[in-house]
Amino acid sequence: DIQMTQSPSSLSASVGDRVTITCRASQGIRNDLGWYQQKPGKAPKRLIYAASNLQSGVPSRFSGSGSGTEFTLTISSLQPEDFATYYCLQYNNYPLGTFGQGTKVEIK
Amino acid sequence: QVQLQESGPGLVKPSETLSLTCSVSGYSISSGSYWGWIRQPPGKGLEWIGSIYHTGVTYYNPSLKSRVTISVDTSMNQFSLRLYSVTAADTAVYYCARPAYSSSAADYWGHGTLVTVSS
Numbered sequence: 001d002i003q004m005t006q007s008p009s010s011l012s013a014s015v016g017d018r019v020t021i022t023c024r025a026s027q028g029i030r031n032d033l034g035w036y037q038q039k040p041g042k043a044p045k046r047l048i049y050a051a052s053n054l055q056s057g058v059p060s061r062f063s064g065s066g067s068g069t070e071f072t073l074t075i076s077s078l079q080p081e082d083f084a085t086y087y088c089l090q091y092n093n094y095p096l097g098t099f100g101q102g103t104k105v106e107i108k
Numbered sequence: 109q110v111q112l113q114e115s116g117p118g119l120v121k122p123s124e125t126l127s128l129t130c131s132v133s134g135y136s137i138s139s140g141s142y143w144g145w146i147r148q149p150p151g152k153g154l155e156w157i158g159s160i161y162h163t164g165v166t167y168y169n170p171s172l173k174s175r176v177t178i179s180v181d182t183s184m185n186q187f188s189l190r191l192y193s194v195t196a197a198d199t200a201v202y203y204c205a206r207p208a209y210s211s212s213a214a215d216y217w218g219h220g221t222l223v224t225v226s227s
Contacts, residue, residue, distance in 0.1 A: 032210060043203055043217035050210045087154055091209045095142040095159040096167050102153045
């Protein structure tokens with residue numbers, strides 16, 4: 001099974017800060033990775049697909065990078081509406097998937 | 109606009125079977141795509157339960173495979189989840205979804221339904 005290790009588990013940041021979240025896969029997954037944002041009581045929303053492609057309608061301050069085993073989600077300038085929990089999802093073993101443990105982004 | 113809606117009992121007794129249905133509107137399941145079930149215990153992360161193709165071919169998370177059945181009813185435009193021999197550890201919000209994987213297409217999820225396992 002492919003395991004996803006996401007870090008940090010939580011972080012505190014201020015509006016305007018640059019935020020970086022990392023996911024590491026237990027084996028190479030090419031670029032078969034997405035990033036999701038989840039707000040309390042809501043379903044996850046996809047931000048990034050295929051590691052670095054911005055989902056239509058998602059603000060350009062979100063970006064993804066990486067391939068193989070190391071992946072990064074970056075928020076270039078954190079906005080008030082970005083405080084949420086973020087998950088990576090690998091789907092190299094499509095059509096199944098494995099999520100990272102999540103990163104809660106809180107207001108400093 | 110594709111919409112998914114989960115339905116089923118919100119309370120299930122331990123050792124019994126959890127049954128949920130996902131009704132799809134705005135898209136015909138028969139047209140293709142994979143459909144999935146994902147769950148999230150209260151305050152915890154997301155877990156992929158399994159996926160089904162419109163033809164009925166299924167794929168299950170190995171950790172749940174012995175207790176799960178996912179099926180599709182194309183005539184009703186629905187797909188379903190059955191989880192057997194539930195325990196309190198199966199208490200979670202259950203989501204149905206049409207994952208987009210590496211496609212640029214939209215990724216659709218239901219709102220989720222909380223199922224509590226308790227006597």
